[in-house]
Amino acid sequence: MCHQKLTVDLCRNVNFISGQNGSGKSAILAAIQICLGAGARRTNRARNLKELVRKGTTSNCAKIRVTLLNKGDDSFKHDVYGDSITVERTIALRGGYNGYKLYGADDVEQSRSKKDLDEMLDKLNIQVENPVAILDQEEAKKFLTGKDTDKYRFFMKATELERIDNTYGSTMEQIDEMKHQAYRLEESLDTDKELVVETKKAYKQHQEIGKLESKKAKFETQASWSAYRTMLMGLKGKMQQLELFEAKAEKKQKELTQAEAASQDADNPNDECRDRLDELSNEADKMSLRKRELEVELKNLTEPRSRFKSQFKVLCKEEKQADRYLLEMNQRLQGKRDEIVKKAGSAESEQAQRNERLRDAEERLAERKIRNDELKQSTTDLLQSYEKVEPEVQGARQNVSQLEYQVRGIDSKIRGMESSSGNSLDVFGHRCNKVKQLVDRATQQRKFRGPVLGPVGFFCKVQPGKEEFAALAEAAIGTGALDRFVVFNDADRKLFQKIRRDAGCQSDCNVFQQSQHSRYNIPEAPQGVETVASVVTIENDLIFNCLVDNAKIDQKALARSKEDSEANLLDKDNHGRHCIRGGKIKEVFLLPHGDNWKVLKGGKLVMNANSRRLKQSIGVDRTAAIEEAKEEYQAMNEELKDLNREYNRLEHEHTDLKKRWNASKKEMYKTNKEIDQAKKDIEDTKAQESESAEMEVDTTLEESDVAEAQETLDDVKEKKGKVQEEMKKLMPVIAEKEADVAEISARNEKVLVDIKNAENELTQHYHALTQQKEKLDKTRKRLEQYTELVRVHSAEIEEAEEIANTCLRSARGIQFNCENIERRRKQRDAKEGATGDTQVSAYSQEPTDEDLENVQIPDNLDNLKETDYYLGKIEQANTRIEREKERRLENSDDEDAAYDKYVRAKEIYLAKKDQISEIDSVSKQLDADMANRRTRWGHYRDYISGFSGNKFDEILNIKGSAGTVQFDHDQESLNLIVQKDAFDEQSQQKDVKSLSGGEKSFTTIALLLALGEMLETPFRVMDEFDVFLDPVTRKLIIDTLIQVGKAMSHRQFIFITPQDVSNVDSSPMLKVLQMKPPERREVAGAPVQQVIEFS
Template sequence: MGKRRVDSDDEDPSAETTPASKRARTADSDEDEAPRATSSRRASKGKAKSRRRDEESDDDEDQDDDEEVEEKDEDERELEADILASLESKRGTRGGVADHGIIETIEMHQFMCHKFLTFTFGPQINFIIGHNGSGKSAVLSAITVALGGKANSTGRGNGLKSFIREGQSASEVTISLKNQGEEAYKPQEYGKSIVITRRFTKEGSSTWKIKSKTGKLISSKKDELAAICDHMNIQVDNPMNVLTQDAARQFLSASVPSDKYKFFLRGTQLSQLSEEYDICFSNITTTSKVLEQKQEALPDLKRALRDATSRWQEASKAREQKQKVAVLKKEQAWAHVTVKRKEMEGKIEDVAKATRRVPRVQQSLDTAQANLEAADKVVVEEEQKLDELGDREGLNDKRKEVQDEIKKKRDTVISLHSQMKDMDGNIKKAKRQMEDYQQQIDKETKRLEQNTEAKRAETQQKMQAARDAAENAQKAVESLSAERAAAEEEAKRIEAEGRPLEQALRAANEQVQQCRNNIDNCRRAEKDRYAAYGTNIQQVVQQINQTRWKGEKPLGPLGIHCKVRDNQWARLLRFTLGSMLSSFAVTTVEDLRTLKKILESSGNPNVTVLLFKPDLFEYKHGEPPEHVLTVLRALEISDDHVLRILINKSSIESRVLAPTRLEAQHTLSQLRGGAQAWTNDGFLVTKFSEGGESSVPLHIREMNAGLLVGNASDELARWTQNHNDAQAQHAAAKAAHDAGYAKYGVARDAFASFGPRLATAEETVRRAKTRMRQLLEEINEDTPAELSALNEAYEESNKDREMLTAQFTDISRQKATLDAEMKELITQRDAYTAQITDFLTHQQQVKDTIEKAAENRTKFLSDVQGWKKKLEVENAKVKEAQEVADHVQTEFEEWTAKAELYCARVETDRDPDELERIIKSTQDALKERERRHGASVDEMTDEVNKARERLERTQGDLNKMGALVKALKKSLSVRLSKWQEFRRHIALRCKLVFGYHLSQRGYYGKVMFDHDKGTLQLKVQTDDQAATQGVSRDKDPRSLSGGEKSFSTICLLLSLWESIGCPLRCLDEFDVFMDAVNRRISMKMMIDVANQSDKKQYVLITPQDMTNVTLGPTVRVHRMTDPERGQGVLGFSG
C-alpha cells in the first residue's frame, strides 16, 4: 500500500493532503474509473470469482413495471438475515458515548466571518442552526482545517489565506478532542483531552500546537496530528464523514449513477484500495515483461559457455608446465619462509644477548639504590639526633647569667677588700695616734702629779673604772653580735634545709592534682575513646568516614592504634611520642588540605597531619638484639601502616628504653654503631658511631593519661591507686614541712631574741662612754688646758678606732658571705661550661657524621643516576632489538601464514633466487605457447568460470523472480477476492439499511449496484403511488419531488454511514429542499439513528428552525446569531 505523504505547512491547494488516515487518500478527479477498470481486468485475466449481480434493471425508464428478480445465494441470505436482525435489535436502544475521537470544544479566532466563536459539543448529536449568512458552515471548515484537512475540500476557499477574516493578518482554530478510555492516545502525556491549535497567516505560514488538557505543549509537528487522527480513525477529507454544503448539494442533486457509485467507493475507501491494487498489478506486469526479456538471453549465455570450454580444452596441454610452475612457486614460497626463519633466529639471539646484560646493570643499580637509601637513613637519623640535641643557647644564657653574677660579686668583694685595707690602715693610724696621745698625757700627768696627786688619783681611778666598764660593755656587744650572727646563720641553714621540704610538698601537691586530672581523663576516655587526642575528635573521625578522599582514607589519631605493654613506660612514652600519637596521616597533598580544614573547623588547628606512602616495608634489619627493649617492643600497635609511620618519624624500632641513665649507657655500649635511648629517670642518652656519648635531660612532664591506654577502666583504677599513694606522700611531705617550719620558727625566734639584749648592751656601752666623758670633763676642769686637749684628742682617736673596727667587722662578714656565694657560682659556671663543651663536642661529632653521610649520599646518588642511565640505555637496546625481532617474527609469521594459505608446507634447502630462475624459464615457455594460442591457460580458465557463473546467476535470478511474481499474483488475487467480498457486503448492507430507513416514511425502495459498469441507482416507490395508482412501480429519483428526493438521499447517506468507522458524522444543510413533513420524519430518523449508533458523534447544520422537532437528552442545539456586517446604502444618483 502507498505511504501517506506529509506536506509542508505552505498550504498550496494543489499540494494539500490529509493526515487523517492512511485510508483517507482519494482521487481528486471525478473521472476515476478504477472500479470499472479493475472489474474489466479481473474478467479478462480470469482471476475474479463468478458472482451474480446484486440488481438487474432496465435502463429504459418506460419499463418501470417490469419486475426485477434478484437471485441470492445461501451466504447472502444468511448475511441479509443477520443485518436485518441487527437493525431490529438496535431499534429503541441507545448507543454508548465514545471515550475518544469526538470533539469536545471548538474555538475560532478571526476565522471567515467570525471574530471569535466557540462551541461545546455534546457527545452524540449536535445541531447548529441559524439564518443564512450566519456562518454555520464555517464550523465544518474549521473542523477540517484544524484536523489537517485540505482547504479546497471545504468548498469555501482555495487556500488557508481565504479563511482569514477580512482585514486581519492571521487566524486561529482550536479543537479539543476527547482522549479517555482504554484506547486513549498517550494518556500519560495528553491526559483526558487533546487540544489542537492551528494558526495561519496572510503570508502563507501555518503552525500547529498540540497541547495536553493542562495546556502543556506536547508537539508542534504535523506528523503527531496525523498519528492522533490515525489512532482515533478520524478522516476529515472523506466526503462521507464531513459532508460540506457543496458536497451535500451535489449528493442531494440528481447526479448520474456513475457519480453516485464513485461517491460510494470514495466514501467507503474502496477506491483507494482499488488504486493501490492497480499499482501492484502494473508492477507485476512490468516485472513479468522484464523476466521474459531476460529469458531470451539464456541461449546466448549457454553458447558462450560452450565456446569458452572448447578453447580451454585446446589449451589444456599446457597444464603440466603450469603445474610445474605452481609446484616451484610453492617451493619458492617456503624457501622464503626458511630464509626469514633463519633471520628471525638470529634476531632472537641478539635480544637474548642484550637481555642478559640488563640484570647485571639492574643488580648494580639495586646495590647503588640500597647504598643511597642507607645513606639517606643515616642522614635522617643523624639530623634527628642533631634536632634532639637542641641548641646551646639555653646553657650559654645560664652560664652568662652566672658569670655576670660572679663578676658583680667579685667587683663587690674587691671594693670591700679595698675598704678593709683602708680601714685597717686607719685603725693602725688611730692606734698610733692614741699611743702618742697617751705618752703625752702620761708625761703631762707625771709632771702634774706632784701638785694634785690625791685628787687626781681618785679621778683617775674613777676614769679607769669607767673605761673598764666601757670595754666590758663593748666586749659584751661584740659577743652578742657574734652570737646573733651565729643565730642568723642557723636560721638561714634551717631555712635552706626547709626549701627541699617545701619543694617536696609542692611536688606532692602537683602529683595529687596530676592524678586527679588523669582520673578525669580516664573517665572521659571511658565515654569517648578519642577525648585524649583533641577537641571533638570523634566528630572529626565521623567526617573522615563520610568524606570522599583522593587517596586512601586518612589514619588517625595514630595513638588509637597504640597501647603500652608495661605501664612503667607509659609516662615516658606519652611525653616523647605525645604529638605523634595525636597526629593524623594521609597519602595525598589534596587530602592533607581537606583534613586540615576539618581539624581547624573542629577546634584542632595545631594537630599534625603527616604525609605517608602506604608501603609495608621490612624493618627487622634496623632492630637491636631481642633482649634489648625498644619503643616498638614496648608498644602494641594494631595497624601496620601506623607502625611504619612511627618507625619513619620516631625510629621506634631502634630507640632503646632503660630505667636509668646508667643502665642506658651500659646497654648502648653493647650495641654496634650509633644509638639512642630514653630513660625513665628523664634523659636522652646518645651513643655516637664515631665514639663518645652524651646525656641530655628530657624534663619529662606528665601528659594526658588517656594516651597509650588499652583499657580505660584499668587505667582509671591504676590512677586512683596512684592518687591514694600521692595523698599519703603529700601527708608525709606536709608533716616534714611543718616540722621543719616549726624548727625554723624556733631558730628565727632565737635570732630575734638577740635584738633586745644587743640593744641593752649597746645602751650600757653608751652610758659607760658618757660616764667617761663626764669624768674626762672633770679631769679637764682640774687639769691644764694642754692635758685636757690631749685627753680629748685621745678620746676622739679612740672613737674613730672603735667605729672603724665595727665597720671592718661588718665588711669582713659581708666579704665572707660573698666569697661563699662566689664559690657556689663558680661551681655552677664550671658545670655549665663543661656541659657546653660536651654539647659542642657531641654536636660537632654529629655534624661531622652528617657531612660524611651527605658526601656518601651524593656519591651514591651519582652512582644511582649513572646506573639508571646505563639501565635505560640497555633497556633501549633490548627494546630496539626486541622490536626488530618482533618485526622479523611478525614477517615470519605473516609469510608462514601466507605460505600455508598458498599451499601445504614444502621442505626445501634451495635458495629462492635459484627457484626464481627456474620458474622464469618455465613461464617463458608458457608465454610462448600462450602467444601461439592468443590467451593464457589462466585467462581461459577464468573465461570458462565467468561464463558458467553468468549463466548460473542469470538462471537463479530468473527462477527467484519468477517465484516472486507468482507469489505476488497469488497474493493480489487473494486481495482482489477480499476486496470484492468487502464491496459485496457493504453494498448488501447499504441496500438493506436504505430500505429500512425508507420504510420509516412508508416508502419502498431499492439501491441497485452494477459493479461491472460502475453505477449506483435508486428506485423509490412512494406511498401516494401505491394509494392512487394501486400498482407497485418504482420511480427514478429524478421523478421524485424535492422533499422526496432529499428524504431518499438522506436514507442513502445514513445507510452508507453504517459502513464507515470514523467517530465523526458532519452534514451541512441536508434539509434545504425538504418539505415540513419529510423534514420532520428525516430529523426524527436521523436522531434515532444517531441515538442507536455506538460511540459516534453527529454535527448537523441546518438553516431551518427546530421547533417542530422533538429533541431528546442526547441532542444539543447550538443557535447562531446573525453576523455583524456593515450594511450600507447603495448610492444611486437621482
C-alpha cells in the first residue's frame, strides 16, 4: 500500500497507533488481516491482492511477516516452532511463489501449507474474519447505522453463534439425506426379494440336469483312464526293444570308455604345461638377475675380509721374525748352558745329557710351530680361494646352460622361417603360419562362434619416426605375447586349443580370451614421454583392448636412457617417497639393453637389468628376420664358446685348489702330532731335572732375553688371534651369502632341468596323444552306429512317453474336475440348508500341477473296458442332457452360473436389509443428539445475550449513561436503548440514529467491549474507534480502553486513531507508535504534526 518497507514492534498488552490520514495506519491492520489468511475484499480496500501492493514499485513481489507469541499450555506445536511463530505471505506481481510460509523461533522455514496455517489459527483462536476481533474503518462506520437485523447478524457472527448454527444446519441436512437413502433402499427391497426367488428356482432346475452330467463325467473319467492304459501297453513293448539296443551300445561304450580313459591320463596338460614353461623361463630370468645381485653383495662383504687377510700376512711376517729372535735367544741360553756343562765336568754329565735332550726338543718344537703356522695360513688361503671359485663355477655352468637353450630356440626359429614359403607370420614363430591356416579353415567351416584374431604381432605396426623404440616396445610387451591368438568365448578357446595340438604347438601360439567391446579410451602419455601404445600402432580395436588388458601397453613407458626417464617421470610425493608422474605409468623400459625400473608401494625404487638381447619382430619382413636371427645365432655361438672356455678354466682351477687344500690339511695334521710329541719330551726332561740337584749357574740374563723374546712373540700371536677372530665373525655372513648364491645357482640349474623335462614331456605327450587319438576315432565310429539305433528308439519312446503323460494328465484333469463338481454340489447343498454366508469355496479354478499329482491312478486299471465303449456311453449321456435342457430351461446358463446368480441376489437382498437397519439406528441417535445440542445452543445464546447487555450498561455507566440491549431471537433483531443520563429516564433514546456522532462512537465502543468479553481471541484490533468523540469523552474512552486492556494482561490490544495521543503515557504494558506524516504533506508552509518518538 503506502509503505515501501515498514517494521512495527508492538507491546504485548496495549498499543496505540496514531498518525495523520494517509500515513499508513490502516495499512498495518490490512497487513495483519492479509498475512493471517483474510481475502482482499475483507479489508474493504481492494478487489484482489495485487491492488494492495504499493504503486510504482520495481520489486517482483510484496512480503508481509507477522510474528506471534507461542508460549504456554495452548501453544501450537511448540516442539517444532518454539516460542514464536512467524507467518510470511508473499504476493507475486509477475510470477513466482505466491502463498504462505511458516517459520519457527530460529527463523527456519517449517511449512508452506495453508492447512497448517488454518490449524495454527484455530489452535490459537485467531479470528481475522470476526469484526469484534479486528474492526476496520468500514465495519466501524456502518455498525450503528445499520438495521436491527444487521446488528443481530453482527452479534451472531461476533459471538461465533452463527458458525455453530450453520454447522448444525449442515448436519441436519446430512441426516435427512441418510433417511431419504433408507427410503429408496426400502422401495427396491421387494424387487430384490423377487429376484432371489427366481434365481433359486432356476438353480433347482439345473441341479436335476447336474445329476445327468455327473454320470457323464464318470464315463469320461473311465474313458480317459482306458486310453492311458492303452498307451502304457504300447510304451512297454517299445522299452523292451530299446533295452536290447542299449545293451549292445553299452558294450561298445565300455570299449570306448577304456580307450578314452587311457587317453585321459595323458590328455592335454597343454595350457598348464605351457604356462609352466613360461613360468619357468621367467623364473630363470629372475634368478639369473638375482644371482648377479647376490654376487655383487658377496663381493661387497668379502672386501673387509681381504683387508684382514692383508693384516694377517703382515702379522705372520712379524711372527716369523719374533720366532727367529726367540730361537737366537734360546741358542744363546743353550750356549751358556753348554759352557756351564763343560765347566761342570764329568760330575754333571747327566745334567748335560738332560740339557742336550731339552735343547733338541725345544728346537724341534720351535721348528714345528713355525711350520704349523705356515700350514694354517696356507690351508686358510686355499679354502678361501676354493670357496671363492666355487660359485663362479656354478654361475658359469648355469650361463652355459641358459645360452645353449637360447641357441637351440633361435636355431629352431631360423629353420622354421627358412622352411616356410615366405610367409610374414613366421617372424613370430615357425608354427604361426600353420596355426593361422587351420584357424582360417575352421572359420570357413563356421566352427567358431565368434571372431578369432591372430597372431597379435600381425596387427602391430611401428609409428613412423619411432623405429628406434620398436625392439624396446616388443620387450615391454613381453615374451610369448605377439605369437598368441585372441578368442572371445570358452567354446572357441577349446576349439583353438585343439587346433594348436593338431599343429604340434607346445609353448608357442598360445591364446588370449577377451570380451568384445568398443576401443578403450586410454589417456595420452605425458609430454616428452613415449609408451608402448604411442610407439606401436594397432588399428584393430579388439587387439588393442587385448594388449591393454594383458600387456598393459598404456602403463609402460619407453625412454632412451635412465637419466632421461628419471628427469621426465621420476618424482617425489608429499612424504618424500618416490613416485612416477604421468597418471597410469607403472613401469619404465630403457634403451639400449631393455633394462627397466618401477616404484613399488611405499615409494621403493626397483631397477631390473635385462640380460637378453633386444630383438624386433614388429614391422620386420621375413628375409630381414632370418638375417637378424642368423646374426643373433652366430653372436650367441661365439658367446657360448667364450663361456665354455671360461667354464673349463674355472673348473680346472676349482679342482686344483681342492687337491692342494686336502694335501695341506694332511700335512698340518702330521705337524700337530710332532708338536705334541716335542712338548711331551720337554716336560719329561724338565721333570727329571727338577728331581736332581741343581748346580749354581748364572743364566739370568739369557733367560730374561728369552722371556722378552717370548713376550714379543705372544703379543704378535695375540694380535694375529684378534685378526683371525674378526675374520671369523665375517665368515658366517659371507658363508650365508655364499649359501644364497649356491642355493639360487642350484635352483636355477634345477629350473633349466625342469624346462628341459617339461619340453620333453610335452613332446612325448603329443606323440602318444596322436596314436591314442587314432585308436579312439576307430572305436568311436563303431559306437556311433549303435548310438544312432539307441537314439532313434529313444526318440520313439520319448514321444510315446510324452503321449502317455499327456493322456495321464488329461485323465487326472478329467477326474479332478469330476470330483470338483461333486464337491461343489455337496457344498452348495450344505450351504443351502444353513443360515448366514452363502458363499461357496472356489473349486472352479484350473487345477495346479500339485493338484494333478495328488490324483491317484485307479487300482482297477486293468479291469477297464476299451475306450470306444465309454465313448458310446458319453454320447448317449449328451443326448439325454440336451433333451432335458430343452424341456426344463429357458436360458443357457450352467449349474455354476445359476448358483452364482442365486448367491449374488441373496447377498444383495440381505446387505440392503442390514444397511436400512443401520441407517435407521444411526439417524435416530443423530436426531436425539442434535435436539440436545440445539437446546444447549439456545441456553448459550441467552447467556451471551444477558451478559452482553449487562456489560454494555456497565461500560455506559462510566460516562454517566445507561443502556440495554434488546434481543428478539425469533425476529433475529437487536436494538440498543441508550439513556444519556443514568438518572433521567426522559433522556432515554430508543433509536441510536438520533444520537450525536460522539455518542454513537462511545455506544459502539461500549457494545464492542461487551461482546469482546466473551471472545477468547489472543489479540483485538480497532481502527478509528474515537471518531466524532469530544475531547472529554475521548479521554474517558481511552482511559477505559487502557484500563480494560491492562486488566486483561493475557491479551493484546491494538487501537488505531488519527487523533493525537500525546497525553497517553507509555509503560511496560502500553506503547504508543506515531506514524510519520505522508510525503504529500511535507511542503513549505504546510502545518506540521508533532511526532512523539517511543522506544
